[in-house]
Amino acid sequence: MDHFATYPLLNGLTIPQVGFGTSQIADGEPTAEAVVAAVKAGYRLIDTAARYNNETGVGMGVRRCGLDRSELFITSKVWGTERGYDKTMASFEASMDRLGLDYLDLFLIHWPACESKYTDWKEQNLGSWRALKELYAAGRVKAIGVANFMPKYLQPLMDDGMVPMVNQIEFHPGYMQKECVDFCQANGIVVEAWSPLGRRRVLDHPLLVELAAKYDKSVAQICLRWCLQHNVLAIPKTVNPERLAQNLDLYGFEIAADDMARIDAMPEYGYSGIDPEVFG
Numbered sequence: 545m546d547h548f549a550t551y552p553l554l555n556g557l558t559i560p561q562v563g564f565g566t567s568q569i570a571d572g573e574p575t576a577e578a579v580v581a582a583v584k585a586g587y588r589l590i591d592t593a594a595r596y597n598n599e600t601g602v603g604m605g606v607r608r609c610g611l612d613r614s615e616l617f618i619t620s621k622v623w624g625t626e627r628g629y630d631k632t633m634a635s636f637e638a639s640m641d642r643l644g645l646d647y648l649d650l651f652l653i654h655w656p657a658c659e660s661k662y663t664d665w666k667e668q669n670l671g672s673w674r675a676l677k678e679l680y681a682a683g684r685v686k687a688i689g690v691a692n693f694m695p696k697y698l699q700p701l702m703d704d705g706m707v708p709m710v711n712q713i714e715f716h717p718g719y720m721q722k723e724c725v726d727f728c729q730a731n732g733i734v735v736e737a738w739s740p741l742g743r744r745r746v747l748d749h750p751l752l753v754e755l756a757a758k759y760d761k762s763v764a765q766i767c768l769r770w771c772l773q774h775n776v777l778a779i780p781k782t783v784n785p786e787r788l789a790q791n792l793d794l795y796g797f798e799i800a801a802d803d804m805a806r807i808d809a810m811p812e813y814g815y816s817g818i819d820p821e822v823f824g
């Protein structure tokens with residue numbers, strides 16, 4: 545296993561096990577430079593979203609990075625204000641215009657319409673999903689999936705004839721959403737971890753600090769390696785060159801089963817507080 549290792553997707557394609565998250569990086573030059581640096585460091589998966597307002601910079605970085613487009617795996621997402629078939633289609637086209645790319649490797653519904661807010665939550669989500677399925681059938685995107693969909697929200701999409709290939713959810717030590725991960729993995733859905741470092745909130749946890757010393761790794765590497773040993777794809781975000789390289793250097797060590805179990809048993813820690821049952 546090396547940093548080009550992949551997970552299989554349900555459609556037979558593959559997805560890198562570690563990706564570069566771009567949320568909160570400013571559009572234009574800062575994002576373009578970050579993407580170029582990430583590719584140079586060895587990242588092949590670049591994760592953006594309409595909501596991140598930096599797709600233009602991602603496209604600039606992709607064209608500038610020196611690799612063939614086919615060597616990269618680019619993800620974007622449709623935001624919650626653009627739900628339903630028509631708006632999702634329009635949002636996709638707007639994303640593609642900003643990115644300046646011919647196709648996406650992965651397109652995700654960013655948040656489900658949640659039951660607590662919308663009586664027609666199922667129809668809204670299915671409308672978006674049908675747009676994604678059409679884009680997939682037309683070859684505009686190579687894979688489709690969702691983000692922040694708990695099993696209750698995944699099931700109607702699955703019942704509509706196609707299983708999402710990816711579910712990107714909050715996942716880090718102290719917040720592993722086991723029920724959702726188990727459901728996804730039992731159905732062949734690749735789980736992607738957003739905030740795999742709990743946006744730094746977990747980096748001071750005594751158990752993780754102890755294990756970092758034991759394995760002679762950083763706490764971030766313990767978090768990311770823990771993701772991989774759960775077959776979860778991690779998309780850490782950083783613009784710091786050292787941390788960029790460090791977050792990809794995850795294959796020369798293994799967390800022992802008893803230490804994995806100790807991390808798994810951590811009480812809730814570092815949770816963002818963003819609940820898809822309310823937020824979507």
Ligand code: A2P
Nearest residue numbers: 739740741742743744764780781782783784787
């Ligand atoms: P920075 O960009 O200054 O490196 P997450 O991926 O969970 O959202 O966390 C992102 C945050 O974690 C960013 O603030 C980033 O800061 C920081 N970060 C990323 N990689 C590391 C690392 N290896 N060690 C410490 N902090 C990191």
